[in-house]
Amino acid sequence: xxxxxxxxxxxxxxxxxxxxxxxxxxxxxxxxxxxxxxxxxxxxxxxxxxxxxxxxxxxxxxxxxxxxxxxxxxxxxxxxxxxxxxxxxxxxxxxxxxxxxxxxxxxxxxxxxxxxxxxxxxxxxxxxxxxxxxxxxxxxxxxxxxxxxxxxxxxxxxxxxxxxxxxxxxxxxxxxxxxxxxxxxxxxxxxxxxxxxxxxxxxxxxxxxxxxxxxxxxxxxxxxxxxxxxxxxxxxxxxxxxxxxxxxxxxxxxxxxxxxxxxxxxxxxxxxxxxxxxxxxxxxxxxxxxxxxxxxxxxxxxxxxxxxxxxxxxxxxxxxxxxxxxxxxxxxxxxxxxxxxxxxxxxxxxxxxxxxxxxxxxxxxxxxxxxxxxxxxxxxxxxxxxxxxxxxxxxxxxxxxxxxxxxxxxxxxxxxxxxxxxxxxxxxxxxxxxxxxxxxxxxxxxxxxxxxxxxxxxxxxxxxxxxxxxxxxxxxxxxxxxxxxxxxxxxxxxxxxxxxxxxxxxxxxxxxxxxxxxxxxxxxxxxxxxxxxxxxxxxxxxxxxxxxxxxxxxxxxxxxxxxxxxxxxxxxxxxxxxxxxxxxxxxxxxxxxxxxxxxxxxxxxxxxxxxxxxxxxxxxxxxxxxxxxxxxxxxxxxxxxxxxxxxxxxxxxxxxxxxxxxxxxxxxxxxxxxxxxxxxxxxxxxxxxxxxxxxxxxxxxxxxxxxxxxxxxxxxxxxxxxxxxxxxxxxxxxxxxxxxxxxxxxxxxxxxxxxxxxxxxxxxxxxxxxxxxxxxxxxxxxxxxxxxxxxxxxxxxxxxxxxxx
Numbered sequence: 004x005x006x007x008x009x010x011x012x013x014x015x016x017x018x019x020x021x022x023x024x025x026x027x028x029x030x031x032x033x034x035x036x037x038x039x040x041x042x043x044x045x046x047x048x049x050x051x052x053x054x055x056x057x058x059x060x061x062x063x064x065x066x067x068x069x070x071x072x073x074x075x076x077x078x079x080x081x082x083x084x085x086x087x088x089x090x091x092x093x094x095x096x097x098x099x100x101x102x103x104x105x106x107x108x109x110x111x112x113x114x115x116x117x118x119x120x121x122x123x124x125x126x127x128x129x130x131x132x133x134x135x136x137x138x139x140x141x142x143x144x145x146x147x148x149x150x151x152x153x154x155x156x157x158x159x160x161x162x163x164x165x166x167x168x169x170x171x172x173x174x175x176x177x178x179x180x181x182x183x184x185x186x187x188x189x190x191x192x193x194x195x196x197x198x199x200x201x202x203x204x205x206x207x208x209x210x211x212x213x214x215x216x217x218x219x220x221x222x223x224x225x226x227x228x229x230x231x232x233x234x235x236x237x238x239x240x241x242x243x244x245x246x247x248x249x250x251x252x253x254x255x256x257x258x259x260x261x262x263x264x265x266x267x268x269x270x271x272x273x274x275x276x277x278x279x280x281x282x283x284x285x286x287x288x289x290x291x292x293x294x295x296x297x298x299x300x301x302x303x304x305x306x307x308x309x310x311x312x313x314x315x316x317x318x319x320x321x322x323x324x325x326x327x328x329x330x331x332x333x334x335x336x337x338x339x340x341x342x343x344x345x346x347x348x349x350x351x352x353x354x355x356x357x358x359x360x361x362x363x364x365x366x367x368x369x370x371x372x373x374x375x376x377x378x379x380x381x382x383x384x385x386x387x388x389x390x391x392x393x394x395x396x397x398x399x400x401x402x403x404x405x406x407x408x409x410x411x412x413x414x415x416x417x418x419x420x421x422x423x424x425x426x427x428x429x430x431x432x433x434x435x436x437x438x439x440x441x442x443x444x445x446x447x448x449x450x451x452x453x454x455x456x457x458x459x460x461x462x463x464x465x466x467x468x469x470x471x472x473x474x475x476x477x478x479x480x481x482x483x484x485x486x487x488x489x490x491x492x493x494x495x496x497x498x499x500x501x502x503x504x505x506x507x508x509x510x511x512x513x514x515x516x517x518x519x520x521x522x523x524x525x526x527x528x529x530x531x532x533x534x535x536x537x538x539x540x541x542x543x544x545x546x547x548x549x550x551x552x553x554x555x556x557x558x559x560x561x562x563x564x565x566x567x568x569x570x571x572x573x574x575x576x577x578x579x580x581x582x583x584x585x586x587x588x589x590x591x592x593x594x595x596x597x598x599x600x601x602x603x604x605x606x607x608x609x610x611x612x613x614x615x616x617x618x619x620x621x622x623x624x625x626x627x628x629x630x631x632x633x634x635x636x637x638x639x640x641x642x643x644x645x646x647x648x649x650x651x652x653x654x655x656x657x658x659x660x661x662x663x664x665x666x667x668x669x670x671x672x673x674x675x676x677x678x679x680x681x682x683x684x685x686x687x688x689x690x691x692x693x694x695x696x697x698x699x700x701x702x703x704x705x706x707x708x709x710x711x712x713x714x715x716x717x718x719x720x721x722x723x724x725x726x727x728x729x730x731x732x733x734x735x736x737x738x739x740x741x742x743x744x745x746x747x748x749x750x751x752x753x754x755x756x757x758x759x760x761x762x763x764x765x766x767x768x769x770x771x772x773x774x775x776x777x778x779x780x781x782x783x784x785x786x787x788x789x790x791x792x793x794x795x796x797x798x799x800x801x802x803x804x805x806x807x808x
Contacts, residue, residue: 007046007047007131008047008052008054009045009046009047009048009049009052009053009054010045010046010047010054010055011043011044011045011046011054011055011056011057011060012026012043012044012045012046013043013044014026014029014030014033014039014041014042014043014044015030015033015034017029017030017044018030020078021078022044022046022076022078022133023075023076023077023078023133023135024076024243025074025075025076025135025241025243026044026076026133026135028241028242028243029042029135029137029239029240029241029242031220031221031242032217032239032242035217035220037213037216037217037239038236038237038238038239039238039239039240040137040138040139040140040238040240041064041137041138042064042135042136042137042138043060043064043135043136044076044133044134044135044136045057045107045133045134045136046131046133047131047132047133048107048110048111048131048132048133048134049111049131050104050107050108050111050112053104053107058100061100061103061136062100064136064138065098065138069098069099070096070097070098070138070139071097071103071136071137071138071139072093072094072095072096072097072135072136072137072138072139073093073094073097073103073106073107073109073110073134073135073136073137074093074110074134074135074137074241075092075093075110075132075133075134075135076132076133076134076135077131077132077133078131078133092109092110092112093110093171094106094109094110095139095169095171096139097139103136107134110132110134111132111134137240140230140232140238140240141232141233142168142169142170142230142231142232143167143168143231143232143233143235144165144166144167144168144201144202144206144230144231145165145166145168145169145170145228145229145230145231145240146163146164146165146166146170146180146181146201146210146228146229147163147164147170147226147227147228147229148161148162148163148164148210148211148214148226148227148229149161149162149224149225149226149227149245150214150215150217150218150224150225150226150227150245151224151245151248152184153226153245153247153248155666155669155670155682156248156249156252156663156666156667157252157666157670157682158224158248158251158252158253159186159187159253159681160184160185160186160192161184161185161186161211161214161215162182162183162184162185163181163182163183163184163185163202163207163210163211164180164181164182164183165180165181165183165201165202165207165210166179166180166181166201167201169230170228170229170230170240179197180197180201181194181195181196181197181200181201181202182194182195183202183207185207185208185211186681189208189211189212191204191207191208193684202231206231206235206237209237210229210237213227213229213237213239214227214229217239217242221242221244223244223245224244224245224248225242225243225244225245226242226243226244226245227239227240227241227242227243228240228241228242249659249662249663249665249666250656250658250659250660250661250662250663251659251663252320252321252663252666252667252670253319253320254656254659254660254663255281255284255318255321255637255660256318256319256320256679257313257316257317257318257319258312258313259317259678259679260312260313260314260317260326260328260329261328261678262677262678263328263358263677263678264326264327264328264329264677264678265326265327265328265354265356265357265675265676265677266317266319266324266325266326266327266675266676266677266678266679266680267324267325267327267349267350267354267674267675267676268322268324268325268672268674268680268751269325269349269350269351269674269675269751269772270325270349270350270751271291271316271323271324271325272731272732272751273732273733273734273751273752273756273757273758274291274535274734275287275288275291275323275533275535275536276533276731276732276734277322277533277668277715278320278321278322278664278667278668278670279321279322279323279533279536279538280321280536280537280538280634280635280660280661280664281634281635281636281637281660282537282538282614282633282634282635282636282637282638283535283536283537283538283634284318284321284323284637285637285638285639286415286418286537286607286610286614286638287418287535287536287537287607288316288318288323289638290415290418290419290421290422291315291316291323291422291426292313292314292315292316293308293310293419293422293423294419294422294423294425294426295315295316295426296308296309296314296315297423298375298378298423298426298427298430299315299329299332301374301375301378302332302333302336302337302371302374302375302378303336303367303370303371303374303375304332304333304336304371305332313326314326314329315329315330317679317680319679319680320667320670320680320682321663321664321667321668321670322667322670322672322680324672324676324680325349327345327346327349327350327354327357327675328357328358330345330349331345331357331358331359331360332360333345333375334359334360335359335360335361335362335363336360336362336363336367336368336371337368337371337372337375338368338369338372342357342359344441350674350675350772351698351699351751351752351771351772351774352772352774354675356675356677375430378427378430379427379430381427382424382427382428382595382599385420385423385424385427386424386428386595386598386599386602388420388424389420389421389424389599389602390602392417392420392421393417393421393602393605393606396414396417396606396609398609398612398613399411399414399609399610399612399613399616399617400613400616402620403620404617404620404621404624404626404644404645405645405646407613407616407617407620408617408641408642408645410613411610411613411614411617414606414609414610414613415610415638417606418603418606418607418610421599421602421603421605421606422603424599424602424603425596425599425600425602425603427599428595428596428598428599429596429599439461439586440457440458440461442461443457443458443460443461444457444458444461445457447460455700455791455792455793456791456792458699458700458793459700459703459790459791459792459793460703471593471594471597471760471761471764472594472597472598472600472601473597473735473738473757473760473761473764474760474761474764474765476526476527476530476735476738477738477739477741477742477761477765479519479522479523479526479527480523480527480553480556480739481556481742482519482523483509483516483519483520483523483553484553484556484557484560484742485560486515486516486519487516487553487557488557488560488561490516493516494557494561496508497509497553497554497557498554498557498558501547501550502546502547502548502549502550502551502553502554503546503547503550504546504550505550505553505554506546506547506549506550506553507546510524524542524543527542528541528542528543529541529542529543529601529604529605529608529609530542530601530604530735530736531545531548531549531735531736532548532716532734532735532736532737533734533736534604534607534608534734534735534736535603535604535607536611537607537610537611537614537634538611538631538634539611540611541608541611544612548716551720552720552739552740553739555720555722555739555740555743556739556742556743558724559724559742559743562724593760597760604735614633614634615630615633617633617641617645618630618631618632618633618634621633621644621645626644626645626650627644627654628654628658631661632654632657632658632661634661635657635658635660635661635664636653636657640653670682671683671684674751674774694796694797694798695794695795695796695797696748696770696773696776696779696780696794696795696796696797697773697793697794698748698749698770698771698772698773698774698776698793698794698795699752699770699771699772699793700769700770700789700790700791700792700793701752701756701758701759701762701763701769701770701771701790701793702747702759702762702763702766702767702768702769702790703768703790703791704746704766704767704768704790704791705768705787705788705789705790705791706727706745706746706768706787706788707785707786707787707788707798708725708726708727708745708746708785708786708788709723709725709726709727709783709784709785710726710727710729710780710781710782710783710784710785710786710801711723711726711727711728711729711744711782712729712730712777712780712781712782713728713729713730714730714731714777716736716737719737719740722740722743722744723743724743725743725744725745726743726744726745727744727745727746727747727748727786727788728740728744728746728747728748729748729749729776729777729780730747730748730749730750730758730777731749731750731751731777732749732750732751732752732756732758733747733749733757733758734757735757737758738757738761741761741762741765741767742765744767745767745768745788746767746768746769746770746788746790747762747767747768747769747770748769748770748771748773748776748780748786748788748795749769749770749771749772749773749776750772750773750774750775750776750777751771751772751774752771752772756771758771759771767790768788768789768790769788769790770788770789770790770793770794770795773795776795779797780795780797781800781801782801783801784797784798784799784800784801785797785798785799785801786798
């Protein structure tokens with residue numbers, strides 16, 4: 004087909020992408036009133052076919068100082084799907100008509116250059132080359148600005164890179180740039196300056212303000228090139244969509260209950276660690292919200308359940324947060340509680356950001372206290388009702404998607420009941436543990452000892468509870484591993500196999516090892532890491548994960564011989580009878596809480612399997628491109644998915660949410676936030692002096708060992724026997740590794756958190772709520788963990804080889 008003839012096109016006549024994304028970006032900026040250097044377009048550029056009137060049009064453009072830039076603007080370049088950035092040629096500082104012709108030949112030839120030709124097929128670039136001829140800016144500084152951070156995917160950040168003079172040195176990589184990160188409020192929250200700054204702070208904020216204005220007009224994140232001329236004015240040289248971003252990390256965010264409300268990842272982060280898919284938030288998150296609101300209703304602090312609002316929790320950037328402000332009704336509305344005690348129980352410290360609500364009259368507090376205590380202490384009846392409901396509940400399995408969704412919706416009611424029962428049981432456990440700790444701490448102070456010694460003694464008194472579900476589960480798994488260790492041939496075969504094959508080979512057999520393992524799966528197979536997640540698989544459905552854990556336990560058992568870890572005795576000598584009674588109540592509370600947690604997780608497991616089956620059914624009928632995508636819809640969107648209407652837009656949004664989840668998972672947040680939580684790049688935690696990290700004692704004992712930092716349970720697979728596990732938080736999925744470690748240290752947590760409870764049952768020195776030990780310590784460091792004082796002392800820093808010559 005014959006090549007279209009070259010022609011001149013004024014920037015004001017460019018109204019779509021037929022002349023390339025660069026031309027359209029400049030035209031849109033100019034039409035919106037942004038200061039853009041004068042320019043025109045050579046459509047269908049061909050060095051052998053120059054458009055009529057080119058020399059005269061160039062003369063008008065170059066009348067001011069003569070210098071122009073010649074930039075490629077191929078069809079499809081700088082578009083919505085791909086940027087094709089840097090693949091075609093640009094020529095700057097063109098002076099005179101002869102130089103212009105040479106630049107046109109050079110850029111037109113770039114269309115067939117090897118690098119561009121190799122890139123083009125996958126990028127959707129086709130058709131003729133167009134060129135933008137643009138007035139050069141006498142730049143004092145230049146650079147690029149992204150209205151979303153392309154590295155983290157965060158749309159609340161603008162990223163600015165700047166260099167002195169022309170920006171070409173930044174684009175071609177020949178110069179290092181100054182780097183700025185600017186939040187939505189226009190505040191510079193991060194900077195890296197190479198030498199003397201290319202920009203003032205006011206110029207940085209001016210660039211960001213202009214970029215945000217362009218983003219608002221485009222209604223999408225943009226990558227813009229800019230220059231600041233000698234008069235100090237910002238000139239805009241290019242605008243294009245950012246094509247490498249995942250979905251909006253905040254698309255599914257809940258509404259903030261109040262701009263002054265305090266949110267925290269503490270406490271909820273133990274039960275729901277990490278980032279979660281939208282289906283998990285709208286099923287498990289809403290179940291927790293339901294339960295916590297009903298506690299407020301039972302205590303007289305709220306009139307009724309508000310299904311239309313997130314009050315007790317918030318879902319931001321894929322993470323679930325606890326709204327501490329809503330919880331302050333407890334401290335102001337019941338007897339024997341205070342804002343300080345409440346914040347200590349949730350965050351492990353006094354939260355100064357919390358504003359106390361006015362205390363209720365004594366009579367009202369008395370009534371509320373009786374109501375709430377009755378609600379918590381009467382959990383036994385609720386547990387029996389839950390067990391009857393579980394006996395009747397059948398796993399959702401209908402063949403038709405609509406019928407299967409109806410079964411799942413019916414299961415939500417049972418899940419809400421199970422979660423409420425667990426919260427009631429947890430309240431009973433927390434009350435007993437808090438009263439015990441306060442009593443023992445007061446006695447320690449009266450005896451001239453420190454508060455930490457009192458807390459350590461209280462934690463030790465909570466150890467020794469019989470039949471704590473998490474500990475029983477670990478004992479049962481340890482029994483399977485012990486039987487394997489006692490059969491050399493079976494042990495060798497188990498270790499030689501792939502982890503998943505090793506576990507699969509144990510199931511369904513007739514021998515004692517297989518029967519013991521099948522019984523473990525029958526009772527505990529619904530447990531696992533992040534066990535309230537609808538998408539993550541349980542141990543029964545994840546043979547690779549369970550097999551890896553069991554192989555690590557078996558190697559440790561074979562290396563350590565038959566040594567058995569002794570459960571520490573609870574210190575009772577010299578303890579008043581009333582305190583002993585409180586200790587027994589705290590132990591019973593821990594046992595009850597773990598039991599109801601297992602029931603709640605069982606319902607979550609059955610629902611998770613049902614939603615996975617729904618995804619498979621929908622994928623088989625062509626309603627979904629793949630089964631996994633079902634987890635990236637809000638529960639309220641699923642009826643449309645099982646219907647017959649057009650859901651292509653909904654599916655596209657779900658796919659974008661799935662792309663966003665890995666970015667959300669890398670985000671970190673401060674332990675408390677006022678208003679909407681904003682991700683942060685955390686600094687080393689406070690409270691570290693002379694190599695000592697201060698946390699809270701959770702299980703007594705002192706041990707020295709080598710650190711293994713594991714921020715995910717997958718990293719915990721590298722644990723070696725006798726190491727000190729340092730983790731953000733632990734849940735049931737981490738528990739099997741407790742048979743390997745010498746001590747446990749966590750960033751967050753309390754004396755009744757899961758890790759603390761199981762550590763006590765296994766006699767592991769444990770320090771919780773260090774507020775950042777995972778960021779301070781490195782794998783290979785040698786530390787002393789003092790579970791009596793709640794400290795971690797760095798004894799020897801691991802050597803990190805330098806990567807520089």
